[in-house]
Amino acid sequence: MLIQHLSRRLRELDTQSLRRQRRIAQSPCAPHRQTGAAHAPARPMLSFCSNDYLGLANHPALVDALAEGARRFGAGSGASHLVSGHSLAHEQMEEALAGWLSPHIPGARTLSFATGYLANLALLTALGDGQASIFADKLNHASLIDGALLAKASLQRYPHGRLDLLAGQLAQCRTPIKLIVTDAVFSMDGDLADLPELLALAEAHDAWLVVDDAHGFGVLGEHGGGSLAHFGLRSERLVYMGTLGKAAGLAGAFVAAHPVVIDWLVQAARPYIYTTAAMPAIAHAVCTSLQLIAGPEGDARRARLRRWTAILRAELGALTRETPRLGWRLAASDTPIQPLVVGSNNMALALAASLERQGLWVPAIRPPTVPANTARLRITLSAAHAEEDVRALTSGLALAAGRPS
Numbered sequence: 001m002l003i004q005h006l007s008r009r010l011r012e013l014d015t016q017s018l019r020r021q022r023r024i025a026q027s028p029c030a031p032h033r034q035t036g037a038a039h040a041p042a043r044p045m046l047s048f049c050s051n052d053y054l055g056l057a058n059h060p061a062l063v064d065a066l067a068e069g070a071r072r073f074g075a076g077s078g079a080s081h082l083v084s085g086h087s088l089a090h091e092q093m094e095e096a097l098a099g100w101l102s103p104h105i106p107g108a109r110t111l112s113f114a115t116g117y118l119a120n121l122a123l124l125t126a127l128g129d130g131q132a133s134i135f136a137d138k139l140n141h142a143s144l145i146d147g148a149l150l151a152k153a154s155l156q157r158y159p160h161g162r163l164d165l166l167a168g169q170l171a172q173c174r175t176p177i178k179l180i181v182t183d184a185v186f187s188m189d190g191d192l193a194d195l196p197e198l199l200a201l202a203e204a205h206d207a208w209l210v211v212d213d214a215h216g217f218g219v220l221g222e223h224g225g226g227s228l229a230h231f232g233l234r235s236e237r238l239v240y241m242g243t244l245g246k247a248a249g250l251a252g253a254f255v256a257a258h259p260v261v262i263d264w265l266v267q268a269a270r271p272y273i274y275t276t277a278a279m280p281a282i283a284h285a286v287c288t289s290l291q292l293i294a295g296p297e298g299d300a301r302r303a304r305l306r307r308w309t310a311i312l313r314a315e316l317g318a319l320t321r322e323t324p325r326l327g328w329r330l331a332a333s334d335t336p337i338q339p340l341v342v343g344s345n346n347m348a349l350a351l352a353a354s355l356e357r358q359g360l361w362v363p364a365i366r367p368p369t370v371p372a373n374t375a376r377l378r379i380t381l382s383a384a385h386a387e388e389d390v391r392a393l394t395s396g397l398a399l400a401a402g403r404p405s
């Protein structure tokens with residue numbers, strides 16, 4: 001019965017062009033990548049799909065730091081943080097990250113997590129108890145949505161960016177604790193939340209602002225300080241979640257907040273308590289990554305990223321204007337997330353397939369990750385790309401659009 005039921009549901013996904021497929025990468029995360037089935041000859045692809053914005057995922061200094069961390073601290077952590085898995089490497093990483101965030105959250109402490117998904121579940125379930133209300137942007141990342149659904153708090157969602165409606169919801173709220181929860185950079189659209197205005201609302205309504213900076217940390221702000229640095233924000237009411245698997249090139253996440261918030265997470269956050277601590281070698285390597293991100297090399301990488309973003313936007317802006325019949329829309333984004341919205345699932349898949357035949361790897365993103373009829377190519381840029389890579393993509397899209405370039 002179960003197998004028949006699931007087989008039917010899988011066929012439904014097929015007919016709606018919603019079936020998801022994995023590709024096998026046979027070489028490290030980098031723009032030029034060998035892909036293909038395990039036992040078939042690998043095929044070179046030029047990829048625009050990773051969140052490795054600074055090109056650190058395969059940086060020799062991080063590979064070395066991981067190896068050194070493993071030699072010093074071993075491979076596995078052996079247990080959860082509260083049992084015996086919390087190592088000096090984790091502690092030093094948390095201290096370094098607290099220093100990073102303390103200009104924006106006075107007196108901040110941090111807590112590290114094995115993944116950003118877990119950090120968001122932890123935050124929202126531990127802070128969102130029966131006394132709380134959660135206010136969430138409708139385009140928030142799935143992990144924030146799942147955390148809010150799992151929390152005991154009442155949940156209200158506001159349409160993307162509609163802070164006027166959020167203000168109304170806050171004014172009517174009667175619970176003593178209010179949590180406004182938002183992506184800083186929306187992961188499938190690339191646009192920024194209006195964090196200054198959100199913080200002003202939090203202050204006006206005695207609420208807290210939970211910011212998920214998965215795509216801003218290391219990318220935005222001076223020296224890659226992230227979205228709070230980008231906007232120059234400073235407040236005790238901020239609860240910040242940053243991830244370490246995107247720009248930082250490794251894996252894991254952290255929460256930075258008022259020390260009492262951190263103390264409470266350690267006591268109450270089940271996704272923190274009941275999981276094995278991440279490998280200490282990763283935490284050890286994060287310290288090297290932070291130095292790269294904040295140093296001159298990080299600045300140079302962010303400058304490249306901004307150049308590629310400008311070139312891509314200029315080229316694709318022209319292409320969409322010249323081919324209005326296709327109905328393609330380049331999202332309004334200044335970040336390395338540059339979605340090209342094409343509409344139907346079929347069209348998004350066909351466009352991705354057409355690029356794939358040209359050796360270009362760009363993922364088609366479909367519902368439920370994005371709203372219906374807004375299927376898109378989610379183009380992401382990296383400092384590891386070269387200018388000719390970006391131009392290869394724009395030529396490939398021009399060819400797919402039927403415009404000779």
Ligand SMILES: *Cc1c(COP(=O)(O)O)cnc(C)c1O
Pocket residue numbers: 114115116117118120141143183187212214215243244245251252253
């Ligand atoms: C990727 C992502 C996460 C999850 O982080 P992981 O470390 O990959 O689990 C959370 N929030 C947003 C906005 C993300 O893009």
